[in-house]
Amino acid sequence: MAQSSFPCSGLAVNCGKVEEVENQEEGTTRKPVIEYHGIDQVLVEEMVYEALVWSSLHGLVVGDKSVQRSGKVPGVGLVHAPFALLPMPFPENQWRQAVELTPIFSELVDRVSLDGKFLQESLSRTKKADAFTSRLLDLHSKMLEINKKEDIRLGLHRSDYMLDEQTKLLLQIELNTISCSFPGLSSRVTELHRNLLNHYGEVLGLDPKRIPGNNAYSYFVEAFAKAWTEYNNPRALVMFVVQAEERNMYDQHWLSAVLKERYNITAIRKTMAEIDAEAELLSDGTLLVGGKAIAVIYFRAGYAPNDYPSESEWRARLLMEQSSAIKCPSISYHLAGTKKIQQELAKPDVLERFLDNKEDIAKLRKCFAGLWSLDDPNIVKEAIERPELFVMKPQREGGGNNIYGADVREALLRLQKEGTDGSAAYILMQRIFPTVFQTFLLRNGICHKDYAVSELGIYGAYLRNKDNVIMNDQCGYLLRTKISSSDEGGVAAGFAVLDSIYLT
Amino acid sequence: MAQSSFPCSGLAVNCGKVEEVENQEEGTTRKPVIEYHGIDQVLVEEMVYEALVWSSLHGLVVGDKSVQRSGKVPGVGLVHAPFALLPMPFPENQWRQAVELTPIFSELVDRVSLDGKFLQESLSRTKKADAFTSRLLDLHSKMLEINKKEDIRLGLHRSDYMLDEQTKLLLQIELNTISCSFPGLSSRVTELHRNLLNHYGEVLGLDPKRIPGNNAYSYFVEAFAKAWTEYNNPRALVMFVVQAEERNMYDQHWLSAVLKERYNITAIRKTMAEIDAEAELLSDGTLLVGGKAIAVIYFRAGYAPNDYPSESEWRARLLMEQSSAIKCPSISYHLAGTKKIQQELAKPDVLERFLDNKEDIAKLRKCFAGLWSLDDPNIVKEAIERPELFVMKPQREGGGNNIYGADVREALLRLQKEGTDGSAAYILMQRIFPTVFQTFLLRNGICHKDYAVSELGIYGAYLRNKDNVIMNDQCGYLLRTKISSSDEGGVAAGFAVLDSIYLT
Secondary structure, eight states: OOOOOOOOOSBSSSSSSOOBOOOOOOSOOOOOSSOGGGSOHHHHHHHHHHHHHHHHHTTOEEEOTTSGGGGTSTTSSEEEOOEESSOEEEOHHHHHHHHHHHHHHHHHHHHHHHOHHHHHHHTHHHHHHOHHHHHHHHHHHHHHHTTOOOSEEEEEEEEEEEEBTTTOOEEEEEEEOSOOOOHHHHHHHHHHHHHHHHHHHHHHTOOGGGSOOOOHHHHHHHHHHHHHHHHTOTTOEEEEEOOSSOTTHHHHHHHHHHHHHHHOOOEEEEOHHHHHHHEEEOTTSOEEETTEEEEEEEESSOSSGGGOSSHHHHHHHHHHHHSSSEEESOHHHHHHTSHHHHHHHTSTTTHHHHOOOHHHHHHHHHTBOOEEETTOHHHHHHHHHOGGGEEEEESSSSSSOOBOTHHHHHHHHHHHHHOSGGGGGEEEEEOOOBOOEEEEEEETTEEEEEEEEEEEEEEEEEEEETTEEEEEEEEEEEEEEEEOOSOOSGGGGOOEEEEOEEEO | OOOOOOOOOSBSSSSSSOOBOOOOOOSOOOOOSSOGGGSOHHHHHHHHHHHHHHHHHTTOEEEOTTSGGGGTSTTSSEEEOOEESSOEEEOHHHHHHHHHHHHHHHHHHHHHHHOHHHHHHHTHHHHHHOHHHHHHHHHHHHHHHTTOOOSEEEEEEEEEEEEBTTTOOEEEEEEEOSOOOOHHHHHHHHHHHHHHHHHHHHHHTOOGGGSOOOOHHHHHHHHHHHHHHHHTOTTOEEEEEOOSSOTTHHHHHHHHHHHHHHHOOOEEEEOHHHHHHHEEEOTTSOEEETTEEEEEEEESSOSSGGGOSSHHHHHHHHHHHHSSSEEESOHHHHHHTSHHHHHHHTSTTTHHHHOOOHHHHHHHHHTBOOEEETTOHHHHHHHHHOGGGEEEEESSSSSSOOBOTHHHHHHHHHHHHHOSGGGGGEEEEEOOOBOOEEEEEEETTEEEEEEEEEEEEEEEEEEEETTEEEEEEEEEEEEEEEEOOSOOSGGGGOOEEEEOEEEO
């Protein structure tokens, strides 16, 4: 149980949607609020054992990448999901703030999605620099051309935040509108932590009631069921669009299993290639897959270039988009969640184009970190001079590609030399320095005692049918905790684990 | 999804207590009541997928023997427990009969356990032939010498039956009084089957309500809690005596986890060697392990010679036996469950020594298969002539050592040549030919379509404090299903999976 380092990729789970916890920490050690490292080692070992057992009995599991079939066949090659032994301290005010923001962001996404011109124009330069965004925009253009309307709109978003240590400000990292992972497993981790505090809270001086409830999967399933009801075809199915290999499948299975159990609605799983092979579009817009009508399409693939190895996948995406099935997300929702749009929305007077309520606008703006296009020569100059204060983010989804530190300077200088088109593939963002806490991280049955930083994601479920907003709820959260280190590269990037929050 | 054969050991789970499903089938194919093999293959595949997912999310798991740490560290190297896709047909009358027998058998064990002389005398010849039984008897003698009384007696038994195809009689295979496995996982399988029938029952023509409820783990945990209460030391713990490597650990963890959750009672896990190193006996009889008082000792090890690799383990067993902790089982309960005692109890007028109620006695006798000592020359002669009608069972616990077919003749002739002492290590039992059914067996994510036979075990929980019987309940069941074959040896021995019953 010693502090240790290990070669790893910085991914919460090395499979499924690759979501890197933002690398925003700095190396100095600060006095933590909760001194987890002071806990008696025998007690830690007891809790570790109990937590590992709990995760095995209660489906807090992923596919083990060392077992070949574990990404394809359920029930084999299981290992507990990586998780933090105890919840991370988080200030109650900022938690409430994040919760309050959720329906406003969902509303914003909906409004932005309806402004096809804004999406196309904002992304026009990115289109030239990024081939993937370009294909998405082409799809979007086609839908604009045929004047495709999405009366029933379903969004299952996750807005990610970090808490800036110096200013104590809750700052948004990004807004995910496609394939937000961990609604299933994050709920499990919260339950695990509450369970541990029920048993050990007294000796630890921690109150299980200070861990906010987390039923993300329950809300997601409710959203599917309500969307399915709106679609109004009792024989139609829900379709999960998945990758061919998915070691994070149990996170998804929690949704489909509970959908079946609570609502008796069947979800099928299909890859984009399978959809291309099996799907057909009826003249009334009905999407049939394997002869069965699809009411709701839930994307857990399709967000990254790797998900489109051939034209087959693009054909499938187009067919789905053309259909009357409820797409979670539609191409418009998908584009509304890109980093470039995030940066555009942060510009003065842009939010006002989409929202009326001034208080709401003020709330959103308060959580915006500094966001800049690389068109701004002053900012680029500043970033070259003080790269440690910036993060360079590529348009591409899926994390792991952010640029930090001296690399920011190098990249900016290279882009300046190459000309302007390439720079449109990036945005610049203020670097956030979150508080460092003591933690225990568990992976592969091994406990690592270390210092860590966290990123908070709040799930939002949004469903409307024309003018009728059926759901707009904050629904659970994801806390990802990652080893902190003074060194950004290599081993020190650490790995992220699932966590929950403890309100302080 | 073809019928297939595979090299395997015939064990339900190749770890923990080795419990072989009795190899009592014959090769002829009979018309099954429920034609599972006629189910549409697409539907079978759908159910298989759903079942594998369900088992991963709901802790129907074991350690994968291909992963080294999976028997030591929880949370790693998990794989779904082997199970049958659908419940096995079983006649309701015989089911009720088995349920009714349970409290009578528990009462019988208790009465027999109090007759030290009967145990010693009945096993006196076995003592000479079997070194392990000899050590157990020595322990028992020591307790008799010091006049050790067990006021609080806890039994968690399982009586195993097969249904004889021709006579439709429910016949007892054996009565287990130590380390009865699968109270945790068998409950899970029943829940899985009910879940599947909730979804697919209509199309299959099966009613989920025809699967009897199965909460073995719940009763076991209640029994621990009640025993703990009787012991009356609020700081005392429950101790699970376990093997150093245990791939069936989740079956046990279901018990300890629920004990903690429902009753806030902590269970620790210790091997016999650890107990020898850490335990001490206070003058008042209190057993301390690692400085903590033990209220209840639950043996999930200690039933087989392999569990005693050195004198250390025997010292630990003696120390526990001498203590005031409630032993599940005590040495007397342990001996009362041996095959030799089973055979003695089947002799005329023996039951009458222990039970008063004539109806109860008649019920027990009705389920006794033919059981004989090898002292009986007529039976030995008959078995040599028609070995196919007999099974030769060694005294040793743990199955896998039974002798069938031509081997019975060979073994008997060999024993006759060698003299009489060796023969006391065996009993002869009538061979039972159970009904063969169509089934789907799942192991390691692979579905095998085959013909199978089943063995039904009924769990009983018995707790008394002096004259006060606190619990005497039938509490759930275990159905193990095993590939049937005309050939007894080698591959054809098949493997056993967890199953549940469907009342017909």
